[in-house]
Amino acid sequence: MRLGLQLGYWGAQPPHAAVPMIQEAESIGFDAVFTAESWGSDAFTPLAWWGSQTQRVRLGTAVVQLSARTAASTAMTALTMDHLSNGRHILGLGVSGPQVVEGWYGQPFAKPLQRTREYVGVIRKVLAREAAVINDGAQIRLPYDGPGATGLGKPLKSITHPLRADLPIWLGSEGPKNVAMTAEIADGWLAIYYAPRLAGMYDEWLDEGFAREGARRSRADFEVAAHCPVVITDDPATELAKLKPATAWYIGGMGAPGMNFHERVYRRMGYDSAVDEISSLFQAGKRAEAVAAVPDEMVAECAIVGNLEEVRAGIKRWEQAGVTMLLITVRDLDQLRLMAPLVEG
Incomplete structure (x- = not known):
């Protein structure tokens, strides 16, 4: 199984050690590095700069x-990133949620699966560069002919020839319908809060997509990249406690009440009562209490924490569950350097 380094999105300030982290990851044999965005830093600019x-x-x-x-x-x-990196770009896409889509971007959130399908379709048309791009969809119309249109829109073909028509597109998806569509139209799945014990359920979702007529890939050439905090330590209890604030934030604050996709992931794992308590406390402004309500096992299921041999065994377990790339979040450069033996096998 390959390892990827997840740098994520920025907090209040840019991270200070990103370049050394990336260079160290490359030096010890990581396959890829990733950036993210929420409603602050964007994903593309740091990826290009670093x-x-x-x-x-x-x-x-x-x-x-x-x-x-x-x-x-x-x-x-x-296509610009792919040229500048000599064919090393992976385009990972996700719909986010209604709070961000409507509150930050000012766009409607309805029908996210339909929007994703059309969005990916347009990108593939641009990259194929076989003809001027036309899309007569319910979500995306090219040329635009809706309210306010001048009627002068012209179908266009990219001036720049893409380096690769098959530039890999991976989708971040969480629910059964979205994961099935990911297997159907994408080259990889970016799984968040992946739990190896539920691999059979994930396989059912993926297999539904692979079986659809016109599916782009099969299990043999499809990537499953799972986000996973990895910590090599002799004090796992302390390190699990450090991961709880992020878990509480995603369950209680990263989504609207009644439409929080991260919360639903944990409910599928069987943590209904814990999710209810965490959400209630977080939304009441009791964040410390919400963090304290996160059970150790809820964090441990979606992370690999322990000594080197325990981490090695954990990585093997995730690989056997169908993960082809472990997308690791690492605290600092020293912790990253401890990962070298894991890359070496």
């Missing part, structure tokens, strides 16, 4: 939010 300091690792987004850019704009950025 990625220019590398030679081999693939450079991916996990994820770029669909509503932040038109499909054509994302295709332009992706």
Whole structure:
């Protein structure tokens, strides 16, 4: 199984050690590095800036939010990144949620699966560069002919020839319908809060997509990249406690009440009562209590924490569950350097 480094999105300030982290990851044999975005830093700019300091690792987004850019704009950025990196770009996309889509980007959130399908379709048309891009969809119309249109819109074909028509597109998806569509139309799945014990359920969702007429890939050439905090330590209890604030935030604050996709992931794992308590406390402004309500096992299921041999065994377990790339979040450069034996096997 390959390892990828997830740098994520920025907090209040840019991270200080990103370039050394990326260079160390490349040096010890990581396959890829990824950046993300929420409602602050964007994903593409750091990826290009930091990625220019590398030679081999693939450079991916996990994820770029669909509503932040038109499909054509994302295709332009992706083909530019692919040229600048000599064919190392992975375009990871995700729909985000209604709070961000409607509150930050000012776009409607309805029918996210339909929007994703059309969005990916337009990007593939741009990258194929076989004809001027036309899309007569319910979500994306090219040329635009809706309210306010001048009627002068013209179908266009990219001036720049893409380096690869098959630039890999991975989708961040969480629910059964979205994961099935990911297997149908994408080259990889960016799984968040993946639990190896539920591999059979994930396989059912993926297999439904692979079986659809016109499916792009099969299990044999499809990538499953699972986000996973990895910590090598002799004090796992302390390290699990450090991961709980992020878990509480995603369950209680990263989504609207009644439409929080991250919360639903944990409910599928069987943590209904814990999710109810965490959500209630978080929404009441009791964040410390919400963090304290996160059970150890809820964090441990979606992370690998322990000594080197325990971590090695954990990685093997995730690989046996069907994960082809472990997308690791690492605290610092020293912790990253401890990962070297894991890459070596």
